[in-house]
Amino acid sequence: MGGTFLFDGRPVPFEEGQTILQAARAAGHYIPHLCWHPDFPPHGSCKLCIVKVGGRHVSSCALPARDGMEVESNTPEINGERRALLQMLFVEGNHFCPSCEKSGNCQLQALAYELDMSSARFAHFYPDRPVDASHPDVLLDFNRCIFCELCVRASRDVDHKGVFALTGRGIRKHLVVNAESGRLADTDFAVSDRAADICPVGVILHKRVGFAVPIGERKYDEASISIVAMEKGE
Amino acid sequence: MDSSLETAADREQLRRVVIDPVSRVEGHGKVTLLLDEDDHVREARLHIVEFRGFEVFIQGRPYWEVPVMVQRLCGICPVSHHLAASKAMDRVLGIPITRSAEKLRRLMHYGQILQSHALHFFHLSSPDLLFGFESEVGKRNIVGVAAAYPEVARQGVLLRKFGQEVIRATAGKRIHGTGSVPGGMNRHLAVEDRDALRAEIDRMVEWSRAAVELVKRLHRTDPALYDEFGRFRANVMSLVRADGAMDLYHGALRFRNADGKILVDKVPDQSYRSLIREQVKPWSYMKFPYLQQLGPDEGWYQVGPLARVQNCDFIPTPLAEAERREFIDHGRGEPVRATLAYHWARMIELLHAAETIRDLLGDGDLLEGALLADGERGTEGVGIIEAPRGTLIHHYQVGDDDLVTMCNLIVSTTHNNQAMNTAVREVARRYLDGRKLTEGLLNHIEVAIRAYDPCLSCATHALGKMPLVLELADAGGAVVDRVVRD
Numbered sequence: 001m002g003g004t005f006l007f008d009g010r011p012v013p014f015e016e017g018q019t020i021l022q023a024a025r026a027a028g029h030y031i032p033h034l035c036w037h038p039d040f041p042p043h044g045s046c047k048l049c050i051v052k053v054g055g056r057h058v059s060s061c062a063l064p065a066r067d068g069m070e071v072e073s074n075t076p077e078i079n080g081e082r083r084a085l086l087q088m089l090f091v092e093g094n095h096f097c098p099s100c101e102k103s104g105n106c107q108l109q110a111l112a113y114e115l116d117m118s119s120a121r122f123a124h125f126y127p128d129r130p131v132d133a134s135h136p137d138v139l140l141d142f143n144r145c146i147f148c149e150l151c152v153r154a155s156r157d158v159d160h161k162g163v164f165a166l167t168g169r170g171i172r173k174h175l176v177v178n179a180e181s182g183r184l185a186d187t188d189f190a191v192s193d194r195a196a197d198i199c200p201v202g203v204i205l206h207k208r209v210g211f212a213v214p215i216g217e218r219k220y221d222e223a224s225i226s227i228v229a230m231e232k233g234e
Numbered sequence: 235m236d237s238s239l240e241t242a243a244d245r246e247q248l249r250r251v252v253i254d255p256v257s258r259v260e261g262h263g264k265v266t267l268l269l270d271e272d273d274h275v276r277e278a279r280l281h282i283v284e285f286r287g288f289e290v291f292i293q294g295r296p297y298w299e300v301p302v303m304v305q306r307l308c309g310i311c312p313v314s315h316h317l318a319a320s321k322a323m324d325r326v327l328g329i330p331i332t333r334s335a336e337k338l339r340r341l342m343h344y345g346q347i348l349q350s351h352a353l354h355f356f357h358l359s360s361p362d363l364l365f366g367f368e369s370e371v372g373k374r375n376i377v378g379v380a381a382a383y384p385e386v387a388r389q390g391v392l393l394r395k396f397g398q399e400v401i402r403a404t405a406g407k408r409i410h411g412t413g414s415v416p417g418g419m420n421r422h423l424a425v426e427d428r429d430a431l432r433a434e435i436d437r438m439v440e441w442s443r444a445a446v447e448l449v450k451r452l453h454r455t456d457p458a459l460y461d462e463f464g465r466f467r468a469n470v471m472s473l474v475r476a477d478g479a480m481d482l483y484h485g486a487l488r489f490r491n492a493d494g495k496i497l498v499d500k501v502p503d504q505s506y507r508s509l510i511r512e513q514v515k516p517w518s519y520m521k522f523p524y525l526q527q528l529g530p531d532e533g534w535y536q537v538g539p540l541a542r543v544q545n546c547d548f549i550p551t552p553l554a555e556a557e558r559r560e561f562i563d564h565g566r567g568e569p570v571r572a573t574l575a576y577h578w579a580r581m582i583e584l585l586h587a588a589e590t591i592r593d594l595l596g597d598g599d600l601l602e603g604a605l606l607a608d609g610e611r612g613t614e615g616v617g618i619i620e621a622p623r624g625t626l627i628h629h630y631q632v633g634d635d636d637l638v639t640m641c642n643l644i645v646s647t648t649h650n651n652q653a654m655n656t657a658v659r660e661v662a663r664r665y666l667d668g669r670k671l672t673e674g675l676l677n678h679i680e681v682a683i684r685a686y687d688p689c690l691s692c693a694t695h696a697l698g699k700m701p702l703v704l705e706l707a708d709a710g711g712a713v714v715d716r717v718v719r720d
Contacts, residue, residue, distance in 0.1 A: 098410065099295075099303035131294065133635035139296055207636055210298025212606075214420050215412045 003067030008074050012065075020060035020071055021049055030226040031073055032082055032111055034089075034200055035148035036061040038233055040157070046089075046148055048082055048111065057081070079115055086112050087121045094126065094143035095201075101210045102202030104218025108146060109201075110225035132177065134185035137207055144202040145175045151204060155195035163189045175203070239659040242268050242277035251671055256280075256680050258358040258375075260310050260689040265658060265679055273669060278662040280655050280683060282520040292641040297323055297632045302412050304628070304643075308689055310353065312410050313346035313401055314621035318628040321484070323416030325504065325615030326632045334603035335418035340483045341594045342404035342413060343619065347482055347587040348438070349397025350622035351539075351580050354687040355445065356390025359577060362681045363452055368674025386448065389441040393584070396431075396438050400591060403427035418606040428595055435592045439553070442585040446557050449578045453564075463664075464573030464657040464682040467492035469525065469534070470541035471649065473503075473620050478547030480586065482620040488545055489525055489535065494569040498525070503618040506627055510644070522651050523644060534652035537624025538686060539579035544569055549582070551589035557582045573657050576685040621646050623687050647688040657682040 002015040007024050014023035019042060021031050035046040044062040051060040052072040060073070072078060089108060097103050111117075132140040147166060152175075155163040163184070167176045179186040189195070196204055215221070219228055228234065242248060245268060254264035261282075268277035288307055292300060301319040305312035317339055324331055331339075361374040364383060373381075380387035398408040403423055405411025413421055453460040469492055473485035487501040487509060501509050512521040513530045524533035535541070544562065549555040561578060564570055570579075594600065617628045624646030631640035647654075661682045666675050 098306060099299045101299065131296075131637070133296065133633075133637045139636070205296075207296070208298060210296065211302060211412045211415045212420055214406045216406050 001067075003065070005065055005067065005069035005071055007071045012071075014065035018065050020051060020053070020058075020063050020065050020069070023065045024060070024071075024073070025230065028230065029073070030230050031060050032114065032225075033061060033229075034107055034111065034146060035150065037150055037198070040150065040153050043149060043153070046146065047085055050078060050081055050085075052078055082111075083115045083117050084121075086115060086117050087119075089146050090117075090120050091122045091124045092127070093145060094129065096143075100144070100202045101205055102144070104213075104215055104221045106202055106220070107200035107225060108144075110220035110228075113220070114225050129174070132182075132184050133207075134183040135189060135207075136185070137191040138184065138189065138196055139205045139207050140177070140184055141203055141205065142175055146201055147173060147175065148200060150198045150200065151175075151195045154198040155189070155193065158194040161188055161193065161195075163187045163193075163195060239275065239278050239662065240655070245277065248276055251676070253676055253679060256683055258361075258680070258684055259687070260308065263683070263688070265683070267662060267666070267671075267679075269671075273667070273671070275659075275662040275667045278655075278659045278679075279517060280651075280658050281518055285519055289641045289643055292630075292638055295638055296636050297326060297630070297638055298416055298636075300630065300638060300641075301414055301416065305410055307645075309409055310689060311346055311350050311622050313342055313405065314619055314626050315628070316405070316411070316414055317343055317483070318617040318619045318621075318626050319630075320414040320416060321503075321617030321619065322615040322628045322630050323617070323632075324418075324609075325617070326612055326630065327417050328609030328612050329417040329607050330609070331418045332604045332607050334422065334599045335605050335607075336483075337594060337597055337599050338404055338419045338421075338423060338605075339414055341423070341591065341600065342401055343483050344587045344590045344594070345397045345400025345404065347397075347622050348442075348584060348591065349394045349401065350687075351584040351587065352390055352393035352397060352445075354622070355449075355577060355580060355584070356387065356394070358687070359681075359684050360386065360390070362677070362684070363449075363574075363577065367677050367681050368672070371673055371677075374677075389444065393438060393441055393445075396434055397587075399427075400431060403431065415606070417609070418604075420605065422602060422605070423600040425601060428600065431591070432595050435588070435595060439585070439588045439592055442581070442588040443553060446578070446581045446585055449581045450560075453574075453578060460574045461572050463678075464661050464685070465571050466656050466660050467571060468536045468653055468656070469497070469528070470545050470569075471525075471535045471537055472542040472545045472625055473618060474499075474546050475550075476500075479550040480542060480546035480548070480583075481550075482542075482583075482587075484619070487618070487625075490545055490569075492569070492571075494544070498527075503627075504616045506616060506618065506629070506644075510627075512644070512648075518651070520648055520651050521644075523649050524652075535649065536653045537646055537649040538576065538622075539583050540570070540576045541624065542620060543579040543582055549586050551586050551593070553589055554582050554586035557585060573661075573682050573685045576687075580687070623647060623689055624649055645689065647686070650686050650688065654683055654686050654688060657685070 004011050004013050007029055012023055012027040024031055031049050033049040035043045042061040044059040049060045050057050053069055097109055129142040152164045155161050162178055165176055165178055166173055168174050177184050248268035248270055251267040252264055256263045263282050266279050267275055270276055301316050304319045305316040307315050357376045360379055365374055402408045405413035413419055471489045474488040475481035475485045489498040491497050510523050511526045512523045514521055524530045543558055549558045614631045619626050626646055627644040629642040630638055633639050658679055661678050665678045
């Protein structure tokens with residue numbers, strides 16, 4: 001049974017089974033997200049899609065819409081929380097945008113611009129995360145991982161290879177490669193895999209194509225992520 | 235060659251005067267002078283006190299990031315690092331770059347030369363030259379120049395702006411663009427940018443001629459100062475094109491001795507290590523390069539405009555070539571060695587850059603043609619370019635996994651390390667020795683350093699190679715343990 005809820009004061013219709021995020025997008029309202037992807041089930045880990053419903057902060061990608069809900073999304077309070085989450089993601093890894101090949105195509109960077117993040121605010125962790133360059137066609141730069149698990153899900157559910165996994169808990173959580181050696185070259189990963197093109201940040205990169213498209217002419221250089229995400233269904 | 239005043243014998247007994255920071259240069263450096271009771275200078279050193287370390291943290295990064303990452307060394311001439319790294323990576327990839335790509339890179343580079351030389355002369359050095367070394371310190375800056383000589387300041391600012399526009403049109407941004415990539419370029423010149431630059435270029439050539447005239451007038455006005463200040467014998471090194479022409483983008487290494495005689499010529503860029511060695515000294519983060527066959531005491535050398543203008547056989551643009559001939563004639567058969575002649579030579583190069591840009595802008599290859607090529611992958615590459623401040627060497631080794639395993643950077647300012655120290659000592663000996671020090675007198679030292687247009691932030695990268703002495707002393711000051719790493 002569908003119905004209607006209020007999204008930032010505007011009525012949004014929904015169908016039975018739709019989440020808040022799905023219904024809002026269908027009605028043309030963008031909600032920031034990182035771990036959510038239209039081709040995959042909700043994951044609810046990045047919390048960027050947080051909204052306020054009846055005084056509670058919930059993940060809009062995971063919560064089914066209900067008739068009569070009042071949802072707050074694009075408010076100073078909620079955007080402030082999103083910005084704090086982004087700042088924590090930035091300091092947790094090593095994000096050096098100026099020489100990152102993903103710059104301009106990176107959702108983390110684009111959201112930082114979208115949400116007016118002007119500083120890292122917190123102390124940087126500077127974790128030691130060596131890159132894995134063992135595969136002939138793909139480079140893994142773990143410095144930039146935000147633990148969205150999109151590569152884990154794509155490799156497991158689409159490619160049926162299970163190349164990636166998260167291991168460790170809490171602050172020690174990190175992305176690993178499912179091989180005894182831990183090296184990507186020792187898996188059956190291929191550059192044509194879905195997982196090779198799913199990373200929203202700059203962890204999984206095709207080798208030897210650095211800066212072929214000039215900075216300034218890339219996806220989020222041309223339009224903000226709130227526009228790109230809606231127009232391209234991302 | 236003269237290296238006295240480098241280290242005094244009785245350092246503890248001497249009075250210490252420090253110029254910190256040296257102003258109107260890029261980066262942070264300081265000068266220490268040790269004086270005895272009679273104000274005689276006993277020791278003079280230029281120290282580079284900041285540490286950058288790019289050689290180390292570039293290791294383990296994929297090679298395609300390098301041209302973009304290393305240019306963050308500097309905000310004044312990032313293009314030089316961008317292009318030197320790209321040239322080195324061209325070699326790693328075994329790619330002879332396409333005609334269009336090389337011309338676009340040349341345009342970018344000569345835009346860089348133009349803007350950097352204009353910045354250095356007009357913004358940083360002209361206040362000393364126009365007002366005098368001991369003039370009122372509050373006016374000795376570009377704002378003071380704008381008030382007293384508005385047309386000079388205006389032309390300087392607009393020359394620099396034009397150079398930056400050339401960079402923007404080829405690299406995408408005025409500072410830290412990404413136009414050059416290993417194996418070529420990622421963009422052509424847009425027709426509208428070409429047309430906008432062409433509309434301005436004749437005026438830029440004229441203003442560059444006026445800049446050369448301005449320096450010549452200064453030389454004529456006070457030959458005793460301009461021909462003698464900080465004058466000393468030095469070897470010189472630069473890239474030279476195969477036919478002997480000045481070429482700031484590519485060539486082979488040529489080395490002349492202090493008499494102007496060619497000692498070494500046509501050394502391919504890939505073989506620079508057969509020519510140059512580097513010495514470390516315990517009191518500076520910056521290394522001291524020297525020509526291997528002459529050794530560290532005799533083999534140090536100058537790079538940059540003064541070296542280049544006299545090391546080449548000719549400049550391949552007519553106006554700058556005429557100025558070069560006049561400059562050479564000024565030496566009356568001897569190499570021109572005065573420190574302030576750097577400015578004259580630099581303005582001749584400014585004119586050469588403007589002429590080169592004018593010629594390139596008429597070339598259709600900038601607008602179309604292949605930008606990238608294929609090659610046979612190797613594991614090592616050297617890229618050498620004549621940056622505004624002098625010869626810039628980038629050397630990389632890259633593993634089969636595409637990660638950089640070794641990086642060696644010898645930047646222009648490092649080549650000039652001994653020469654700048656010698657200039658400081660010459661000036662200290664001639665102008666400061668035995669006198670009560672004033673701000674104006676100390677500025678003489680800075681004027682000498684400034685002539686080299688040093689970029690101190692670019693110059694310090696070695697890690698784990700510096701000699702180090704660690705002493706553990708007890709409460710009474712007696713040394714109880716000592717560790718030395720050579």
